[in-house]
Amino acid sequence: MQEYQGIILKKISYKESSEIIYLYTKEGLISVLIHGSKKIKSPFLNLTKVLNYVKVITTGKDLKTLKDGEIIINYSSIHESLEKYTYLLMVSELVYYFSTHEHDHEKLLSFLVKVIEKVKITDEYIPFINMLELKLLYLLGVNPIFNKCLTCGSEVNLVFSVQDGGVFCNSHIPSNYYDNNVLNTIKMLYYFDININNKIEVETEMLKKIRRLIDEYYEYHLNYFSKTRKMLKGLIGY
Numbered sequence: 001m002q003e004y005q006g007i008i009l010k011k012i013s014y015k016e017s018s019e020i021i022y023l024y025t026k027e028g029l030i031s032v033l034i035h036g037s038k039k040i041k042s043p044f045l046n047l048t049k050v051l052n053y054v055k056v057i058t059t060g061k062d063l064k065t066l067k068d069g070e071i072i073i074n075y076s077s078i079h080e081s082l083e084k085y086t087y088l089l090m091v092s093e094l095v096y097y098f099s100t101h102e103h104d105h106e107k108l109l110s111f112l113v114k115v116i117e118k119v120k121i122t123d124e125y126i127p128f129i130n131m132l133e134l135k136l137l138y139l140l141g142v143n144p145i146f147n148k149c150l151t152c153g154s155e156v157n158l159v160f161s162v163q164d165g166g167v168f169c170n171s172h173i174p175s176n177y178y179d180n181n182v183l184n185t186i187k188m189l190y191y192f193d194i195n196i197n198n199k200i201e202v203e204t205e206m207l208k209k210i211r212r213l214i215d216e217y218y219e220y221h222l223n224y225f226s227k228t229r230k231m232l233k234g235l236i237g238y
């Protein structure tokens with residue numbers, strides 16, 4: 001028997017009454033079959049909710065099967081807000097997609113839990129979602145370079161280029177760029193210490209630019225296009 005803890009990123013139906021959950025643990029992604037979990041009488045009916053932080057005990061090597069399990073943190077209250085839930089689905093999809101890459105899963109899992117907590121308790125949660133997206137760029141080794149102009153090394157009056165993954169001074173401005181204000185916000189989010197600071201305020205117009213920048217960055221550097229993003233776009237309008 002083996003024990004795992006993690007966040008349920010996704011689940012699929014299996015046969016008539018069973019489910020397979022995809023659990024993000026500190027070792028990475030595992031899938032676990034839960035017999036009869038869709039039956040009303042199943043003790044695991046609530047355990048399998050997406051976003052729950054759970055502990056599971058499994059048997060079997062190739063196909064892990066649930067022997068026992070419990071909910072450690074129940075995030076089902078988030079499901080009541082369609083917008084919050086959709087944002088977290090977008091994050092789940094992202095973490096799931098890159099879970100097969102070699103990176104620091106323990107670090108990402110711990111950050112993911114902190115972000116979900118923020119989403120639960122505050123309505124100003126979008127910057128925290130952005131932080132996770134930026135942190136993942138770092139874990140995947142495609143992090144942006146913020147400090148010096150990529151051409152001359154200047155550290156003043158910088159703008160940000162998605163394609164180059166870095167900054168330029170005003171003597172070397174590229175054809176496509178985000179201005180200094182956007183750059184400063186991105187930097188602030190990138191270096192934000194979620195353990196020390198609780199609150200963060202970013203204006204809606206700026207959030208839209210950040211959203212666009214992150215989407216472009218993932219598309220350009222990782223060829224990643226989110227499916228949930230379309231749903232979110234319909235919901236929030238940008």
Ligand SMILES: [Zn+2]
Nearest residue numbers: 149152169172
């Ligand atoms: Zn320069």
